[in-house]
Amino acid sequence: DAGITQSPRHKVTETGTPVTLRCHQTENHRYMYWYRQDPGHGLRLIHYSYGVKDTDKGEVSDGYSVSRSKTEDFLLTLESATSSQTSVYFCAISGGDRIGYEQYFGPGTRLTVT
Amino acid sequence: QKEVEQNSGPLSVPEGAIASLNCTYSDRGSQSFFWYRQYSGKSPELIMFIYSNGDKEDGRFTAQLNKASQYVSLLIRDSQPSDSATYLCAVNKSNYQLIWGAGTKLIIKP
Numbered sequence: 001d002a003g004i005t006q007s008p009r010h011k012v013t014e015t016g017t018p019v020t021l022r023c024h025q026t027e028n029h030r031y032m033y034w035y036r037q038d039p040g041h042g043l044r045l046i047h048y049s050y051g052v053k054d055t056d057k058g059e060v061s062d063g064y065s066v067s068r069s070k071t072e073d074f075l076l077t078l079e080s081a082t083s084s085q086t087s088v089y090f091c092a093i094s095g096g097d098r099i100g101y102e103q104y105f106g107p108g109t110r111l112t113v114t
Numbered sequence: 115q116k117e118v119e120q121n122s123g124p125l126s127v128p129e130g131a132i133a134s135l136n137c138t139y140s141d142r143g144s145q146s147f148f149w150y151r152q153y154s155g156k157s158p159e160l161i162m163f164i165y166s167n168g169d170k171e172d173g174r175f176t177a178q179l180n181k182a183s184q185y186v187s188l189l190i191r192d193s194q195p196s197d198s199a200t201y202l203c204a205v206n207k208s209n210y211q212l213i214w215g216a217g218t219k220l221i222i223k224p
Binding site: 031040041042043044045048050090094095101102103104105106107108 | 146148156157158159160163202204206210211212214215216217
């Protein structure tokens with residue numbers, strides 16, 4: 001979606017290195033989310049944010065941290081990457097002035113940990 | 115029991131026929147229901163949402179909700195090869211969180 005970008009789009013890194021993924025939105029939506037998607041597991045929530053500096057854990061938060069210092073940016077950090085964190089990571093946004101809280105997704109980041 | 119369940123498929127449907135995708139959920143308090151389409155290698159995109167019991171139509175797509183039986187379905191009329199994708203069902207957990215099914219892979223055969 002044009003209103004949500006993720007960077008980088010692809011990354012290969014080595015086990016034990018820190019990695020930061022960035023999500024940027026231009027929609028001024030309140031809520032932002034980080035998911036990972038793996039075959040057989042569907043979308044799993046890592047962390048989410050309900051406002052600037054307001055974040056909370058999802059179902060698979062171990063090994064991940066997040067920060068949101070501005071409405072438009074939500075960062076996901078893997079402190080010490082492991083091979084089990086090889087996945088496709090999606091950022092999503094929701095809220096704003098719409099009801100129902102449907103989520104809109106960024107293009108994704110494919111991360112490979114070797 | 116998973117909170118949101120979908121048959122993983124693949125579901126194979128001839129071109130021009132009706133594709134029927136189903137989703138069941140466990141939380142009776144859920145109020146918002148969403149269908150997303152995801153092409154291989156792409157991100158999920160919202161195609162429909164429904165809040166009230168009954169049917170909601172948008173072009174070739176119809177979403178059906180039955181809260182008493184706790185299922186939501188998506189019908190795709192006049193199926194086209196371009197409809198081949200994985201369809202994800204999502205149900206609200208709270209006002210700002212969704213619970214996701216694992217998706218049903220749909221294949222439209224020309």
